[in-house]
Amino acid sequence: MVAARPAVETVWQWLSAVLDPEIPVISVVELGIVREVAWREESLVVTVTPTYSGCPATEVISADIEGALRAHGIEQVRIETRLAPAWTTDWLAEPAREKLRAFGIAPPGRRDPPLSPTGPTQRPGRVLDIRSLDAEAAPVCPHCGSAHTRLVSGFGSTPCKSAHVCNDCLEPFERFKCH
Structure with missing residues (x-):
């Protein structure tokens, strides 16, 4: 008997329990780096945008996400990295901002x-001065x-x-x- 696939909304709830390894008071969902969750054929694909392209925690985050999903019975998991648009602190959930403050x-x-x-990361007619x-x-x-x-x-x-x-x-x- 094949188990029913969990709904994408359920998977998002599970991912909300996966903590960022560098700031363990906020989840990867609250951090805003989980961009998409979708079933593609028999695999669950989770798309992640790291806080910056050289982030050393990216591999740990991917392994933690995969481990959490396997613990919930999902056998075929694929983590994809999306670099564009680049992550921005504007994607931090409001509760995460308060959790950061409480953490110091x-x-x-x-x-x-x-x-x-x-x-797009650039709006027409707008120049972003980094x-x-x-x-x-x-x-x-x-x-x-x-x-x-x-x-x-x-x-x-x-x-x-x-x-x-x-x-x-x-x-x-x-x-x-x-x-």
Whole structure:
């Protein structure tokens, strides 16, 4: 007897339990890197867009996704990587931003208007100046809420974060970079 395929909505729920290996308080779904889930013939295909093309956690994330789906009885799983459109912090779910803050990481700001996860990364007539992506206001300290913070290093414990310190409570913290 062949078991019925789980609905795509069910698979999305399962993937919501797969935590990011570098920030284990948010799921890969909340992070916005799972782009698509679809059945193609007998295989379940999960499409993932890494936070940046050289992200060292990409292989771990793929293995974790595959392991979680196999644990739910899906035998034929294929993970595909999609680099375009490039991932943007605009794809972070709102609850993930609060989870980052509670974990001690300042969440990224938002662009106005945000980049669409389904549309082109460049809007007609709009030039995106990449020099301005991290040039937004100083991050708010996730520990005390002060905006009186300073950049210590453009690179934190992972390439997608920068290191900061709060001038009021003197606590160090990381900020998830905008991109």
